[in-house]
Amino acid sequence: MTHKKSTIQLPTMTPGTSRGIAVHRFGKPGARPKVYLQAAIHANELPGAMALHHLMPMLVEADRKGLVKGEVIVVPTVNPIGLAQLSGNNHLGRYDFLGLSNFNRNWLDLSGAVADSVGKQLGADAQKNVALIRGAAQKALAAMKPQNELQTLRVEIMKLSVDADIVLDLHCDMDAVLHLFISRRDWPGNAQTLAADLGAEATLYNDPYPEALTFSGVNGALWARLADRFPEAAIPQACTSATVEYRSQHDVSHELGESDARNLYRHLVRRGIISGRAGKPPQLRADATPIAGMDVGYSPATGILVYHVPKGAMVRRGTAVCEVIDPADPRGPKARKQIVARSDGILFSGKQNGKLAWPGAVVFRIAGPKVLAHRKGMSGLDD
Ligand SMILES: [Zn+2]
Known part of the structure; x- marks a missing residue:
């Protein structure tokens, strides 16, 4: 032994x-x-x-x-x-x-x-x-x-x-x-x-x-x-x-x-x-995809985080992945800010529904096959 x-x-x-x-x-x-x-x-x-x-x-x-x-x-x-x-x-x-x-x-x-x-x-x-x-x-x-x-x-x-x-x-x-x-x-x-x-x-x-x-x-x-x-x-x-x-x-x-x-x-x-x-x-x-092809969604505001798409799903560019809701805004749908995918790919990670989001918080990551101009040189390790 x-x-x-x-x-x-x-x-x-x-x-x-x-x-x-x-x-x-x-x-x-x-x-x-x-x-x-x-x-x-x-x-x-x-x-x-x-x-x-x-x-x-x-x-x-x-x-x-x-x-x-x-x-x-x-x-x-x-x-x-x-x-x-x-x-x-x-x-x-x-x-x-x-x-x-x-x-x-x-x-x-x-x-x-x-x-x-x-x-x-x-x-x-x-x-x-x-x-x-x-x-x-x-x-x-x-x-x-x-x-x-x-x-x-x-x-x-x-x-x-x-x-x-x-x-x-x-x-x-x-x-x-x-x-x-x-x-x-x-x-x-x-x-x-x-x-x-x-x-x-x-x-x-x-x-x-x-x-x-x-x-x-x-x-x-x-x-x-x-x-x-x-x-x-x-x-x-x-x-x-x-x-x-x-x-x-x-x-x-x-x-x-x-x-x-x-x-x-x-x-x-x-x-x-x-x-x-x-x-x-x-x-x-x-298949493996480049880090520079990883789209990272950042919250534009603070509020309640809710997802439209389950983790593991394939998403298309332009898909609203989640939204952040201003709880003090009485206008219903207008109180919600959508965060959209900027790449096709696999939505492989995010947070749970109901978490508090804040400006700049990472709310999702998508593994896409193509290097994205807005992600070049970024590590993705920003939280
Ligand atoms: Zn860890």
Whole structure:
């Protein structure tokens, strides 16, 4: 049996408090391929933790049977800081109470440190380059001296992920269908089989990586940034990194958790991490589309938000997706402001009916196939 549970102890921030992160490892340390799975960096997004709750017993069983060929690291809830952010009977896990920053930004771009330490040694041997880059990235992390709890969390978690062949960061949206954010460098390839195995209803690619330092972004971008910086060297996209959006915050059930875990497990089999037969990948539900083709609807005003179209629907340009109602305006239909789609595509996420909207609030996202002039250069990570 190889399964080991350990705890990353974070530094104490206030007298009488201390937090740790539970880490589960399966397989021989250093075995390949290596997959790193984490959930709930946005700590109030628990569908991914539910999927891992159902996946872990499957991994324990695979381990008991000696089927774990690669290495699997599972962090079921990666953010104990956010998990503790209870306020007025609400759980607020997206932004750090201390610095008010989004927990899924400001991850560590190690490409500069890696380039400085081993850039000159990168050559035509891709395998050798991969080993050099992974070693240098671990060294850069080991040299860091994080000062507080959140910085320590970022450094210690990246020590687990930065040398993995697959990194899956499990999130969810407010009201959404299952969708992925990936790098174009992984598509079609490994990201396409991931999308098929997980049943993604939309897949959006950064080309090649998001400028915002998201967790899955920095793990994949390490390779893309170094490949751009050293065009003469053979630097493969050695890590398939994806943000998996497991539908809506309230989409938590044993049925969904079990089927999501089965789909993850099948993907680990397909990638050779666990022995077994993955079978033919399920039919891909949607082709990948560019982030610059993602239409984002912003509320023009404040008021009551109501949708006309269910999430997951195909919409046409010009369709009124939702409206914002001024509750103080007595003129009935004239009190309602429509927000229309500016692209054909899949309405893959939004908020729930009845939420309060405010000027500039993101109210929907549509995955369209064509780059939109009004979205060029925008990340879409604006909330
Ligand atoms: Zn999230």
